[in-house]
Amino acid sequence: MTASHCPGCGEHSLLMPLHGAKGGPLRCPLCIGKWKAEHGRKRRLGRIVIRAIAAFMDAGGTKADLCKLQLSATGINLAGIFDFDSSVELDPLGYLADSANVTKGEIIELTSELLADAIKLAHPDYHPPERQELAHRTTQGLLALQPFVFPAPKPKPSLRERHGSSMATPASTERPVTKGPSYPCADCKSAIPLDYCDACRAERKKRQREEQARENAKQRKWYAQRKARLWKTKACVACGAEIRISGGTGKHKRADARFCSNACRQRAHRKAVTDKSSLHRGHLKSRDSQTGTVAKLDGGAS
Secondary structure (H helix, E strand, C coil): CEEEECCCCCCEEEEEECCHHHCCCEECHHHHHHHHHHHHHHHHHHHHHHHHHHHHHHCCCCHHHHHHHHHHHHHHHHHHHHCCCHHHHCCCCCCCCCCCCCCCCCCCCCEHHHHHHHHHHHCHHHCCHHHHHHHHHHHHHHHCCHHHCECCCCCCCCHHHHHHHHHHCCCCCCCCCCCCCCCCCCCCCCCCHHHCCHHHHHHHHHHHHHHHHHHHHHHHHHHHHHHHHHCEEEECCCCCCEEEECCCCCCCECCCCCCCCHHHHHHHHHHHHHHHHHHHHHHHHHHHHHHHHHHHHHHHHC
């Protein structure tokens, strides 16, 4: 924790990591509370929307109807801003015709625990006979809401409780099989990469490095294939080294090149001259020896 100007609001305050022990950018306590309230509430409402869309599709809804519902949901906000009747112009399906005005109201989040208590209170067994029918209808309506509610978030255990529970349990001899952490985590799913926690930021950099390594390997493979198509090789006549020949420029040799360097060319030339001179001397010696033998034969005959 440090004391400085908050990057979010600009106020001079005590700065803490946005995601607590997970790290993240430094923010003041007010910005941290505002961020968690906004993203946590949006995540819970998003789960309710997903369940509601699935139920709507199971009841016979189509993708075109979903587009109309999206138009109606947008029209609620526009009606609150521009003050006109959204049920006429922005409610194609007419679902908001007999509903209450929710443009200025607050959405109440219903948890599964609260719904269970309401069902228990509205059960017909807890009411006199004259209210049995009403209690039965109320219970049936509350039971229909069960797919669209979620349990209330449980409080996180304290550091002492976590350490105490881990110290109390004996160490197991078998290694537990655990799945890797999700990326991004629950706190960073609806945030931009700049607001990621330290673990998600490290995982993002790791994946970027792996992606860059795959791209580099792909480029090297392509370059090797291109080089194999364009370059041809042959052996040097003098030393046997590899000679690159192609139609390109640079250090590539001509197609009729026989030597890899000037040194090999000079060495081959000197060897050819030496071999030629030694062959010539051998020829003269053999000729002189033959001439002397003929002369001896002629002298003996005379």
